[in-house]
Structure formats: structure tokens, C-alpha cells
Amino acid sequence: MSVPHPARVVVRQPSRPPALSRRGFLGLAAAASAVALAGCAGGSDAAGPGQPRSGGRLRAAFAGGGAKEVLDPHMANLFVEASRSKAMFDKLADLGDDVSPVPRLAERWEPDAGLTRWRVVLRQATFHDGRPVRAADVLASYARILDPKRAFRAKSSLAVIDLANSRAVDDRTVEFALRRPFVEFPNVLAAFGAYVVPEGAEDFSRPVGSGPFSFVSFEPGRSLLLRRNPNYWEGAPHLDELEFLISNDESARVNALLGGQVEYAHDLTPTTARSYEHSDRLTVVRSPNSAMQAFAMKLDRPPFDNQDLREAMFLLVDRQQLVETTLSGAGQIGNDLFGKGYQYYADEIPQRARDLDRARALIRKAGAEGLRVKLDTSGAAAGFVEAASVFADQARQVGLQVEVAVGNKDSFWADTLNNGSLSSYRSGAMPIETHIAQRLLSASTTNVTKWARPEFDALYDKAVSTKDEAQRRQLYLEMQRAQHAEGGFLVWGFADWLVATAPRVGGVAKAPANTLDWARFDKVWLG
Incomplete structure (x- = not known):
């Protein structure tokens, strides 16, 4: 991608070679170059051939987390970890295409009149070793997530549960006691990482779940092989086997697909997707409005503990340029708020427009003229480095010196928390309530901006305890007004999610990232 006046790039920490290198695992340089950017009629946005067929092994290439990867579903954070977890495990609920909760292991749920006790009835399902999924397994899984000595991502969402006063009514019925009235409790059941594991499970070197695929073998940072679970409660998968392969190089993933070494390549850049849009060698699958694109400013330390400087950052950014250059137009501009188009999104808040004069005035007021600030980014997500470079050029126009520091792909998310x-920051889909619970409360475990406001926490508590939807909507609006004015997320866009498949792959859904049908392989087949 060509960017005017390239920003200075400082390599902070060299990345380790990806597990699937072009020369090592792929060995496709010659073959791939022969077909690269070759547009041939026949491609489309919809994946795959017509009728489902059974059999075969699908190989899916994802970016990964390196040699320290584990298969503990409660530790899932990366997209590959989320996809692997849903292949092997189940949650009580998950998010539908509209980001509302849909039942999974839970057959149904019902609250009491005061919204403080919720009864959940489990469907008949079994773990891979033949044991039934019981209420005791659910309670043990949630107790594990809520263990104060651990830092599981779902803990923030599940913290509303009073586990000591919750109980198993019988093997298929759980009664959850809550610490306060909570109308959004189905979101908790669908929380990212809130998987049900067998009671007492701690060793995940050979994990046992209740999902559509069961464990065969695992090499951290390289591969995971799974096989069909013929007893899956929703019906056995079409595929005999599913193999996850790791490459943190997007072009390597595409070349592996073109060379026939994988059938699914996750997370394409918009430029790559556009280049292959009409190729008969692969199919591009687009999921619109799937990924929030942002920069995260930490509010608990200089220089962004200064609200005037944060506002200047909001005003100096040219959002349309970022969408057009780094997303190749495959997305829409953001307004410094998460969840565009989702329930409770604050459309009432006017879209911010670029105002360089106001930005300069705020920078002077903050005493930040000539400020040099490091922007941490990496190749951990497609387009991160390019977007950081474009933003640095934009900041230079108001006198800020943003130095782009390219860090380790494998440890980027842990490093920048x-x-x-x-x-640089991005997020897949989730309810706005979940985004707030996991990232914006004082006790949130993934609070990358370090936003901590007791009055904001109180608004959240009031919103999730309010039965009246109109009143609840007003409370969410008030929270979003606070974030828009003073928060640390500079949300510049919402990207389409892009994956590529071999033409013979069918059943890949156009679902938003982080929802049930995204990167879900039990409904996929090989033609």
C-alpha cells in the first residue's frame, strides 16, 4: 500500500519467524507468484458448492499466539483460540448474527420477577468421553472462571453471578443467583470464553469438551488436529477432520490456499481480498461491519491522562482516509464508540468531523506542542501497521510526532494491555453491554484504556438492573456520551471481515466476527 510521507517506523521487538513460513511450511513462492493477483471470472462473496457432503479433512490457516499457546478455552483471547474453542467446547448460549444471545447447551432460560434468579434448563448433550453434560459441570466451569487467583477474560461478565448461592436443581437444571437484578443475563451465558468443561478439568493437554470436534493432537504455535464428534447434540459435522494451522503472515496464508496446502485462510487484508475478488482459484467471503478498528489511549498515565490531548486526537484523525487507504474501502467510518448498528448504539451522538484548528488549539492548551509519542502496533492483525503509519502522517499535520513501533506479533495483545x-486495537462483535463489562468498568480484566470512573460503573449497574427498555436505552446513551467525550478508544472505522476459501469449500457463513457462525466449521463441507 502506498502512503504519502511514510511515517518513521521504529522496530521495538523483532518478531519470531511465523510457524508457517513461506520457505518452510509453505514452499509456495514460485507457484504462488505465478497466480498472484490473477483475476479470473468465477469468484463470489458466497462460499462454496451447492449441497453438503460428508468426509475429508479441512485445513484452516490462522494467525496464532506462538509456542506458548494452550487449549484451555477459558484462556481464549485470539481469533484462532476462539475458533478452536467453539470446535471442541460449547457455551450455554452464543451470539447470533444480530449479536443477540441464542441458546446452545442451554435449552431455555427464565428469570424470576426480580431478575435476581435465573433458571437455565440444559439440553441433552454429552462430553467426548461419553459423560453427560450436567448442571454440576456448568457450576464448576463458572467457578473456575471466577477464581480470584486467575485472570480469565470471561470473569468480568460472570462476576454478576453469586455462585455460592447458585445451585443445581437437578442434573439438567441450574438456578443462578445473581448479585443484583440483571436483565442482560443471557449475554453472560454467551460471554466470550464462558465455555463449559467437565467438572474438575484442569489439564487441557488432551482436552475433553462437548463440541462438534474432538481432540487428536496439538503442537503449540503450529497445528491442532481434531476429528468429527459423531454424537454431537446438534448433529455430527460434515467433515471427518479439522486441522488448524498457524501462520502470522497473511500472504503466506493466501499462498498456502493457492498452493492447495490449506482450504481456508482467515483474516485477509482488504487489498488482498480486492485483488482476488474475481479469481477462480479462491473464494472471498465478506462479513460486513464485523471488526471495530481503533487506537487505544491509556488514561492512567501521561500523555493521555490529559483530556484536552485526547480530544485533540479525536479531532485530528481523518477517518475516511483510513477507511479508504488501509481498508481499501471495505468498511465505514467510526465515531469513537463500539458497536455501530447493534442494540443500544448511540446514533444520537453526532459524527465527529476532522477539525485541525481545534485540534491544534487543544494541543496548545495541553502543553503538548511538539510532543513525541510512541504508537505500538504489529502485524498481529491485518492492516495494523499501515493504519498506524497513516495516522502518524495525520498527526504530524498538527505538530505531534507519532513514532510507530512495530512489536512482536505473538505477544502484542499481552504486551499492550x-x-x-x-x-493499535480492534475488536470483533459482541453486545455493547458485554463490551462495557469486559473493557470499561474499573474491575474489567481487559481494560486496555484504563478507563476507571465510579460514576460510569454506577450507570452500568443501573442499566442492567432496569426492566424498562426505554429507560435502559437512555442509560446506555449516557454511558456512551461519557465515552465519546472523555474515553480512550479512538474508533476510526468498522471493517468488513474477510476470509478466503478453496472453491470446493461450502457452508462458510458471512457472520460477524466473534458470533456463533463466524469461523465455525461443523457446518462446513468439502465438495
Whole structure:
């Protein structure tokens, strides 16, 4: 991608070679170059051939987390970990295409009149070793997630549960006691990482779940092989086997697909997708409005503990340029808020427009003229480095010197959760309530912006305890007004999610990232 006046790029920490290198695992340089960017009629947005067929092994290439990867579903954070977890495990609920909760292991749920006790009835399902999924397994799984000595991502969402006063009514009925009235409790059941594991499970070297695929073998940072679970409660998968392969190089993933070494390549850049849009060698599958694109400013340290400087950052950014250059137009601009188009999204808040004069005035007021600030980014997500470079050029127009620091792909998310002051950020889909619970409350475990406001926490508590939807909507609006004015997420866009498949692959859904049908392989087949 060509960017005017390239920003200075400082390599902070060299990345380890990806597990699937072009020369090592792929060996496709010559073959791939022969077909690269070759447009031939026949491609489309819809994946695959007509009728489902049984059999075969599908090989899916994802970016990964390196040699320290584990298969503990409660530790899932990366997209590959989320896809692997849903292949092997189940949650009580998950998110539908509209990001509302749909039943999974839970057959149904019902609250009491005060919204403080919720009764959940389990469907008949079994773990891979033949044991039934019981209420005791659900309670043990949630107790594990809520263990104060651990830092599981779902803990923030599940914290509303009073586990000591919850109980198994019988093997298929759980009664959850809540710490306060909570109308959004189905979101908790669908929380990212809230998987049900067998009671007492701690060793995930050979994991046992209740999902559509069961474990065969695992090499951290390289591959995971799974086989069909013929007893899956929703019906056995079409595929005999599913193999996850790791490459943190997007072009390597595409070349592996073109060379016939994989059938599914996750997370394409918009430029790559556009280049192959009409190729008969692969099929591009688009999921619109799937990924929030942002920069995260930490509010608990200089320089972004200064609200005037944060507002200047909001005003200096040219959002349309970022969408057009780094997303190749495959997306829409953001307004510094998560969840565009989802329930409770604050459409009432006017779209911010670029205002360089106001930005300069705020920078002077903050005493930040000539400020040099490091922007941490990496190749951990497609387009991160390019977007950081474009943003640095935009900041230079108001006198800020943003130095782009390219860090380790494998450890980027862990590195930037607590370190630095400004970083690239993105998120898949989830309810706005879940986004707030996991990222914006004082006790949230993935609070990358370090937003901590007792009055904001109180608004959240009031919103999720309010039965009247109109009143609840007003409370969410108030929370979003606070975030828009003073928060640390500079949300510049919402990207389409892009994957590629071999033409013979069918059943790949156009579902938003992080929802049930995204990166879900039990409904996929090989033609």
C-alpha cells in the first residue's frame, strides 16, 4: 500500500519467524507468484458448492499466539483460540448474527420477577468421553472462571453471578443467583470464553469438551488436529477432520490456499481480498461491519491522562482516509464508540468531523506542542501497521510526532494491555453491554484504556438492573456520551471481515466476527 510521507517506523521487538513460513511450511513462492493477483471470472462473496457432503479433512490457516499457546478455552483471547474453542467446547448460549444471545447447551432460560434468579434448563448433550453434560459441570466451569487467583477474560461478565448461592436443581437444571437484578443475563451465558468443561478439568493437554470436534493432537504455535464428534447434540459435522494451522503472515496464508496446502485462510487484508475478488482459484467471503478498528489511549498515565490531548486526537484523525487507504474501502467510518448498528448504539451522538484548528488549539492548551509519542502496533492483525503509519502522517499535520513501533506479533495483545500509552486495537462483535463489562468498568480484566470512573460503573449497574427498555436505552446513551467525550478508544472505522476459501469449500457463513457462525466449521463441507 502506498502512503504519502511514510511515517518513521521504529522496530521495538523483532518478531519470531511465523510457524508457517513461506520457505518452510509453505514452499509456495514460485507457484504462488505465478497466480498472484490473477483475476479470473468465477469468484463470489458466497462460499462454496451447492449441497453438503460428508468426509475429508479441512485445513484452516490462522494467525496464532506462538509456542506458548494452550487449549484451555477459558484462556481464549485470539481469533484462532476462539475458533478452536467453539470446535471442541460449547457455551450455554452464543451470539447470533444480530449479536443477540441464542441458546446452545442451554435449552431455555427464565428469570424470576426480580431478575435476581435465573433458571437455565440444559439440553441433552454429552462430553467426548461419553459423560453427560450436567448442571454440576456448568457450576464448576463458572467457578473456575471466577477464581480470584486467575485472570480469565470471561470473569468480568460472570462476576454478576453469586455462585455460592447458585445451585443445581437437578442434573439438567441450574438456578443462578445473581448479585443484583440483571436483565442482560443471557449475554453472560454467551460471554466470550464462558465455555463449559467437565467438572474438575484442569489439564487441557488432551482436552475433553462437548463440541462438534474432538481432540487428536496439538503442537503449540503450529497445528491442532481434531476429528468429527459423531454424537454431537446438534448433529455430527460434515467433515471427518479439522486441522488448524498457524501462520502470522497473511500472504503466506493466501499462498498456502493457492498452493492447495490449506482450504481456508482467515483474516485477509482488504487489498488482498480486492485483488482476488474475481479469481477462480479462491473464494472471498465478506462479513460486513464485523471488526471495530481503533487506537487505544491509556488514561492512567501521561500523555493521555490529559483530556484536552485526547480530544485533540479525536479531532485530528481523518477517518475516511483510513477507511479508504488501509481498508481499501471495505468498511465505514467510526465515531469513537463500539458497536455501530447493534442494540443500544448511540446514533444520537453526532459524527465527529476532522477539525485541525481545534485540534491544534487543544494541543496548545495541553502543553503538548511538539510532543513525541510512541504508537505500538504489529502485524498481529491485518492492516495494523499501515493504519498506524497513516495516522502518524495525520498527526504530524498538527505538530505531534507519532513514532510507530512495530512489536512482536505473538505477544502484542499481552504486551499492550498494560504497557505503553497508545496502541493499535480492534475488536470483533459482541453486545455493547458485554463490551462495557469486559473493557470499561474499573474491575474489567481487559481494560486496555484504563478507563476507571465510579460514576460510569454506577450507570452500568443501573442499566442492567432496569426492566424498562426505554429507560435502559437512555442509560446506555449516557454511558456512551461519557465515552465519546472523555474515553480512550479512538474508533476510526468498522471493517468488513474477510476470509478466503478453496472453491470446493461450502457452508462458510458471512457472520460477524466473534458470533456463533463466524469461523465455525461443523457446518462446513468439502465438495
